[in-house]
Amino acid sequence: MADAVFLAIDWGTTNRRVYALDAAGAVVACERDDHGVLAIAREEFAAEVAGIRRRFGDLPVLCAGMVGSVRGWVEVPYLRCPADLGVLAGALHRVDARTAIVPGLSFVAEGRGDVMRGEEVQLLGSVVAGLAPRDALLCQPGTHCKWAWIEQARVERFSTTITGELFALLRGHSLLADFLTGAVADGAAFRAGVAASADATLLTRLFGVRADALLGLRARGDSAAYVSGLLIGSDVREQSLVPGQAVHVLADAHLGKLYAAAIDLAGGRAVAVDSEAAFVTGIAALWRMTNAPKS
Amino acid sequence: MADAVFLAIDWGTTNRRVYALDAAGAVVACERDDHGVLAIAREEFAAEVAGIRRRFGDLPVLCAGMVGSVRGWVEVPYLRCPADLGVLAGALHRVDARTAIVPGLSFVAEGRGDVMRGEEVQLLGSVVAGLAPRDALLCQPGTHCKWAWIEQARVERFSTTITGELFALLRGHSLLADFLTGAVADGAAFRAGVAASADATLLTRLFGVRADALLGLRARGDSAAYVSGLLIGSDVREQSLVPGQAVHVLADAHLGKLYAAAIDLAGGRAVAVDSEAAFVTGIAALWRMTNAPKS
Known part of the structure; x- marks a missing residue:
């Protein structure tokens, strides 16, 4: 198995998943716990990430989810739909040279607004992974259920x-x-x-x-x-x-x-x-887009 | 003002209203408090009514509302719709010779069931009082909102x-x-x-x-x-x-x-x-139906 090259964190409201991924996007190691953002004060996030680096390796970190919300580490502005992985990759929030947060998405039309943080990586990862077609309706049930209409591998609109x-x-x-x-x-x-x-x-x-x-x-x-x-x-x-x-x-x-x-x-x-496979594929694609050798 | 001839109690989940009514159905005295059925243990209802008689006069008592529920004084079976005041009057539950409870109503049709306790007196009282016609749609907003379709002064169906x-x-x-x-x-x-x-x-x-x-x-x-x-x-x-x-x-x-x-x-x-006028008119009508001199 190849060595990990970066760490991906799916950092939600109540749960957190950490993945160490190799250059091909394969999972080398992972961990799931209840250190969601509600369990962590704003000033503790840096120490949390330092701890993750001690456990998984001193590697670049890419986070997605509520970690980028007003209750998280730093509030990252929403990107307006339609948005694809390229748009997300271009708008990563850099906490420091080796640590970034994926922005969430907003939708405003039809007389209503909607927001998501974290689901966008799963949604677009599903398409990259070939788990869903480039034009698809995706549903992510949970406390709040997201419905996303994907067109040409872009999140065109969604509702919660x-x-x-x-x-x-x-x-x-x-x-x-x-x-x-x-x-x-x-x-x-x-x-x-x-x-x-x-x-x-x-x-x-x-x-x-x-x-x-x-x-x-x-x-x-x-x-x-x-x-x-x-x-x-x-x-x-x-x-x-x-x-x-x-x-x-x-x-x-x-x-x-x-x-x-x-x-x-x-x-x-x-x-x-498989929502976990979708997340891993999506975050690995974002990693490649933002860290590929420039041609 | 004439003397009171009976006491009417609108005994709900959280509130209670007591009215002393004269033979013409006019309110001689009244009281409102938070002694709803949730505040009273089953074995305390008799003492509550005795206290009311001490304050308002040693008179017959007619109660309506959640007092007749499984959480109240005694569980009185629901009467099935359609039902009018005469049906209610014929099905009073006698706690003793001078104390009775008005039964609630149930509705079963259209693939669903529904229940009410207390609202039926207001609904039919509205019609008797001339506050609503004999064919009407009535709405009683609250924690739970009752919608009742009245036909020919009967509660034909309702939903909550x-x-x-x-x-x-x-x-x-x-x-x-x-x-x-x-x-x-x-x-x-x-x-x-x-x-x-x-x-x-x-x-x-x-x-x-x-x-x-x-x-x-x-x-x-x-x-x-x-x-x-x-x-x-x-x-x-x-x-x-x-x-x-x-x-x-x-x-x-x-x-x-x-x-x-x-x-x-x-x-x-x-x-x-006026929901209070509707209740008073309805309960007074029930009183007359069940206590009128037999011809």
């Missing part, structure tokens, strides 16, 4: 939904909380929720979860899966998929299965993408 | 939305909370939220609140009013009003104004109804 956070709020703090203790998996209750999302009456359907349980119309233990289906189904519905439309989904196995089911029920066609 | 609770969850516990500290009133930001609700992309629009503020597209202080408009606008949209449709709104002045604005923007016509 509050789906995962809303589920957590309902389960943690709402008057429905007592009903939402059951497991969530792709099954009859989840699919009933997806089906119920079709008429776009989310505020009514959410109250109905409690009423249905009180009236014996749905087993209380099925309520969480139903609400998950209702929310994920609403999320997919808001994207107005055309029949047969491919959606490339970058997610862990659990969320990936739920989104795939909802996408298929909406008439789309879900394709699973 | 989680609107107010969702706003409180977002303001109190979400990643949007920092943005939602501004005042909420009917104004440009509120109306922009109502307008944005029209395309039924609530999950996208909610994340957009944060993005819009970060990108300077909306003043941070306007975010709360915008979210209120988004949620209330979504609530109204889910009711599929026909152009010019009258909606009788039973609410306090603040919420009543917001719902009236959203209803008018949706092409309906909001009519304010």
Whole structure:
């Protein structure tokens, strides 16, 4: 195995992944922990990176994600869509000669704004890696779910939904909380929720979860899966998929299965993408663009 | 002023109103406090009512609301819609010879269930009082908002939305909370939220609140009013009003104004109804039906 030539950090709100990559972009070593930006004070980032260099080698570092936000190391301005890897590479924020941060993206049109930090590397890396075509709709579920329309290997536009956070709020703090203790998996209750999302009456359907349980119309233990289906189904519905439309989904196995089911029920066609491979390919491409020998 | 002949208690989750009414249904005395059912253990209800009798007179008592729920004094089964005042009067739950609880209503159809406790007295009281016609759509905003379709002075069907609770969850516990500290009133930001609700992309629009503020597209202080408009606008949209449709709104002045604005923007016509007068008229009618001298 070749020696590592740089370190890539996928530095999110709550989690952090560090990769040591060789000149071909292959992973030599990696580490995942919960040192996300919320766990680190602004003045501690330099020491964190020094620690990473001690563990992985004294190499150049390329970071992406919330590390470039107002809550991170240094606030890096968003780049406006459309944007491709070349645009990102040209706008890296240099913390010092050997340390840089990838900027996030913004989208402003259609009477609304949207922002992302970190997902752009995965999105464009998917295309470089051949995991998604140069024209594609990509979906990145999570606390907030990103939907990105890629055209000619550029992020043309994107939108974000509050789906995962809303589920957590309902389960943690709402008057429905007592009903939402059951497991969530792709099954009859989840699919009933997806089906119920079709008429776009989310505020009514959410109250109905409690009423249905009180009236014996749905087993209380099925309520969480139903609400998950209702929310994920609403999320997919808001994207107005055309029949047969491919959606490339970058997610862990659990969320990936739920989104795939909802996408298929909406008439789309879900394709699973390895989000870690996408990130590694994307950040390695950025590295090559910014560190290739000048011709 | 005539002497009181019975005591009516509108006993909700967090608040309680007590009215002493004369034979003509006029209010002789009243009291409002925060002794809702959540503040009272099941075995304490009898003592609470005894205390009310000491303050207002040793009279028969008729209660409505969450006092009849599983968290209240005694769980009274729901009556199935359609239901009118006569049906309610015939199904009072007698705690003892001089104390009764009005049952709540349930609705099961259209693939969903719904429940109410307490609102039914206001709804049908509105009609008896002449505050709403015998065929009407009534709206009762609050933590949960009730929409009731009244036909021939019967509650024919109803649905409940989680609107107010969702706003409180977002303001109190979400990643949007920092943005939602501004005042909420009917104004440009509120109306922009109502307008944005029209395309039924609530999950996208909610994340957009944060993005819009970060990108300077909306003043941070306007975010709360915008979210209120988004949620209330979504609530109204889910009711599929026909152009010019009258909606009788039973609410306090603040919420009543917001719902009236959203209803008018949706092409309906909001009519304010005095919810306290509606309750008093409804409970007095129930009293007369169950205590009139037999002919």
